[in-house]
Amino acid sequence: MRIKGILQNNFWKNNSFINNLTSILVTQSMPQIFICFSCSRNVDANSLRNRIQRIKICLCKRFNRTQTHLQYTVCVRPQCQALHLATNMATTDVTVKSRPIYEDLRNLGCCERCCLRYLGVRNPQSYRCVRAALVEIGLEKEKGFDSSPKQKILKCNPCILCLGLLQEEFFTDDTVHQIVSGVLKASYDCDIFTCALSLPISCQLRAHSLRLHLADKFPVTFALRELHQETHVISMKEAWKWTVAPLIAKAVNKELDSGMKSDFFIGVNMIYPGDEDECSCLLEMHADLFKVRKTHKRKYHGTLYTRKAVELALQTTEAAHFKQFYPSPPPVPTAAVGFDNITCTHNSLFFAGRYNKFSRTLSQTPWVIDGERRMESSVQEIISESLQTASKAERIKFSAAGREDVDVRTLGRGRPFVCELLNPHRVKFTAEQMQSMEADINNNSKEVAVRDLQIVQKDELVNLKAGEEKTIKRYMALCISSDPIEAQSLEQLGNIKDLTLSQKTPVRVLHRRPLATRPKIVHSMKAWLLENPTKLCKKEKNYGTLLNLKLTSVIAYAFTIMSSAPQLRKLSKNTDVHVHNKDRGGLPYPKAEAATWKALTIQSEVSQSVHKTAQPKTLMLGGEGRGTRKLRRP
Numbered sequence: 280m281r282i283k284g285i286l287q288n289n290f291w292k293n294n295s296f297i298n299n300l301t302s303i304l305v306t307q308s309m310p311q312i313f314i315c316f317s318c319s320r321n322v323d324a325n326s327l328r329n330r331i332q333r334i335k336i337c338l339c340k341r342f343n344r345t346q347t348h349l350q351y352t353v354c355v356r357p358q359c360q361a362l363h364l365a366t367n368m369a370t371t372d373v374t375v376k377s378r379p380i381y382e383d384l385r386n387l388g389c390c391e392r393c394c395l396r397y398l399g400v401r402n403p404q405s406y407r408c409v410r411a412a413l414v415e416i417g418l419e420k421e422k423g424f425d426s427s428p429k430q431k432i433l434k435c436n437p438c439i440l441c442l443g444l445l446q447e448e449f450f451t452d453d454t455v456h457q458i459v460s461g462v463l464k465a466s467y468d469c470d471i472f473t474c475a476l477s478l479p480i481s482c483q484l485r486a487h488s489l490r491l492h493l494a495d496k497f498p499v500t501f502a503l504r505e506l507h508q509e510t511h512v513i514s515m516k517e518a519w520k521w522t523v524a525p526l527i528a529k530a531v532n533k534e535l536d537s538g539m540k541s542d543f544f545i546g547v548n549m550i551y552p553g554d555e556d557e558c559s560c561l562l563e564m565h566a567d568l569f570k571v572r573k574t575h576k577r578k579y580h581g582t583l584y585t586r587k588a589v590e591l592a593l594q595t596t597e598a599a600h601f602k603q604f605y606p607s608p609p610p611v612p613t614a615a616v617g618f619d620n621i622t623c624t625h626n627s628l629f630f631a632g633r634y635n636k637f638s639r640t641l642s643q644t645p646w647v648i649d650g651e652r653r654m655e656s657s658v659q660e661i662i663s664e665s666l667q668t669a670s671k672a673e674r675i676k677f678s679a680a681g682r683e684d685v686d687v688r689t690l691g692r693g694r695p696f697v698c699e700l701l702n703p704h705r706v707k708f709t710a711e712q713m714q715s716m717e718a719d720i721n722n723n724s725k726e727v728a729v730r731d732l733q734i735v736q737k738d739e740l741v742n743l744k745a746g747e748e749k750t751i752k753r754y755m756a757l758c759i760s761s762d763p764i765e766a767q768s769l770e771q772l773g774n775i776k777d778l779t780l781s782q783k784t785p786v787r788v789l790h791r792r793p794l795a796t797r798p799k800i801v802h803s804m805k806a807w808l809l810e811n812p813t814k815l816c817k818k819e820k821n822y823g824t825l826l827n828l829k830l831t832s833v834i835a836y837a838f839t840i841m842s843s844a845p846q847l848r849k850l851s852k853n854t855d856v857h858v859h860n861k862d863r864g865g866l867p868y869p870k871a872e873a874a875t876w877k878a879l880t881i882q883s884e885v886s887q888s889v890h891k892t893a894q895p896k897t898l899m900l901g902g903e904g905r906g907t908r909k910l911r912r913p
Contacts, residue, residue, distance in 0.1 A: 390438035403521035443615030469543035479551035542626035633693030638726035671704035
């Protein structure tokens with residue numbers, strides 16, 4: 280049983296502590312009470328001893344005892360102000376049978392927390408108040424306060440395992456302050472964070488060296504277990520998170536997530552001055568591996584020792600071979616590990632919505648060919664600028680459901696798009712703030728308008744590109760011809776079913792798509808005569824089939840293969856056209872079906888010949904696609 284309270288300045292001026300303590304323990308059998316005081320270093324020893332004596336007297340009076348045996352120990356931690364009381368302190372699985380291992384580790388130069396790690400203590404509270412935990416286990420005796428003169432404190436060496444990382448003598452308050460200052464300076468608004476620790480490579484060598492020593496000296500305890508088994512020995516990173524990460528969480532006013540599920544990561548990088556010298560033994564121990572990495576620096580990005588490479592080498596190294604190049608147990612280090620820097624990163628945030636484009640001189644993405652920019656701006660840049668400013672993201676990736684040509688407008692409900700914000704500092708947005716960002720985009724540019732702006736999850740992005748091979752689009756084309764067209768010549772169009780076309784990658788998109796021939800299918804076609812004389816051609820095709828606006832592709836191809844329709848062949852070769860793509864609406868993102876998100880993609884090519892004396896013919900192309908395009912006669 281544990282009792283926690285707050286050690287305040289006026290805590291001892293009243294009897295609230297005694298009243299609360301006796302009310303809880305009045306029904307307990309109290310042969311012994313154990314108290315762990317956690318207080319700041321500036322607490323006077325005599326003052327604290329008087330307070331403990333007062334507690335003993337009060338407990339004797341309350342329980343009508345002539346003497347109360349009170350054990351106590353002091354955990355001197357400036358950041359911790361919790362008062363812990365406990366009775367029946369057998370809370371771990373470690374017993375006094377582990378004393379030989381503990382004494383051997385201490386004699387080798389291991390710190391108290393590293394001893395707990397190798398004894399398998401898994402209680403996080405034990406690492407925060409390590410002295411009390413050792414007394415609780417029975418490995419150390421309690422230390423009281425007396426009036427004897429203070430003895431000279433000997434200089435402490437860094438731990439042979441953690442290199443001082445888990446020692447309060449080396450991992451000072453200033454180091455924690457540097458970490459906290461870096462997090463606050465980064466200014467992330469996420470409420471939950473995960474802390475990650477980067478250790479020097481030499482820590483892997485030292486841990487392996489100690490495992491070999493323990494396996495030789497305590498074969499009953501360690502030889503039966505695999506040397507690299509992580510279920511018994513607590514990792515150094517885990518012990519550090521139990522000890523220091525709560526202090527960081529309290530200082531930055533954020534919640535710590537130890538399950539690595541948070542989107543916000545705080546990476547703490549530590550350095551060791553002797554890391555390079557200690558790792559140099561690997562060049563002789565595994566010359567076949569590390570000398571190759573040293574020679575081919577470009578292949579391995581100039582990094583000689585990596586954690587993965589060292590771990591793989593140690594797993595395949597025999598104990599006798601390892602001891603020839605590195606001592607076991609590891610030697611006492613001459614310097615402690617130091618703080619290098621921190622890196623704060625946040626997972627990507629995804630904004631989705633629909634955009635309309637009203638300009639015929641605006642590309643969807645930045646158009647750069649051979650290092651030369653063709654357009655001043657783009658849809659991507661107009662939308663991303665406002666989102667990046669609001670979220671303070673490092674950069675943005677833009678993606679849309681299809682794309683339109685530069686001189687094609689996007690009307691109607693708009694084309695679905697998504698922006699991936701990389702490492703955003705601000706991730707919390709209200710509905711009013713989302714509407715404000717929409718208004719900023721729409722007010723800053725008359726060429727682009729955004730609607731339905733919202734935050735979506737990453738797994739919903741599959742809907743943006745889903746159905747590309749299965750979606751079927753319907754279009755209408757209105758063709759005006761100067762020559763009469765007979766109705767009989769149009770009937771054969773209805774007999775065309777599932778016409779397969781081999782479509783090469785257009786030249787205009789070769790800078791971003793590979794050159795390939797892709798099969799496309801025209802499922803059906805239908806045409807009928809209108810007045811003046813006119814013809815309305817309706818066709819159905821799968822998504823991604825490019826339409827040549829000079830009637831030299833899908834529709835024109837269907838016309839020219841019909842030997843009984845000479846008028847259509849003539850029309851396909853000698854017609855200058857005006858093409859208009861009308862929007863038919865769609866469902867909002869992201870709940871709409873994938874088929875309604877697909878847009879028309881159009882390719883422009885020059886017709887074979889044009890009669891200069893003939894009047895322009897007009898082709899009206901409409902349907903559920905989005906975009907409007909008007910061609911000028913060459």
